[in-house]
Amino acid sequence: MNLPDGDYTLSEGAAWVDVKDFTIRIHRTDEGVVVDIFNAKTALTGDFDAALVSSTYAFDHELEVAA
Secondary structure, three states: OOOOOOOOOOEOOEEEEEEOOEEEEEEEOOOEEEEEEEEHHHHOOOOHHHHEEEEEEEEOOOOOOOO
């Protein structure tokens, strides 16, 4: 799939994108957005725990810190 540069809207709150040897999942949560990067070959086995390379979370609001 060829994606042009620009703004994207998540379909049904999530998107899967394949880039080189990686599968990237972007999904919306109540608090923000999560981006998970998986090894594509390992992800094909269905073992997403073993395939996970990196994960990051972007909050759309400030978090309250417990004292």
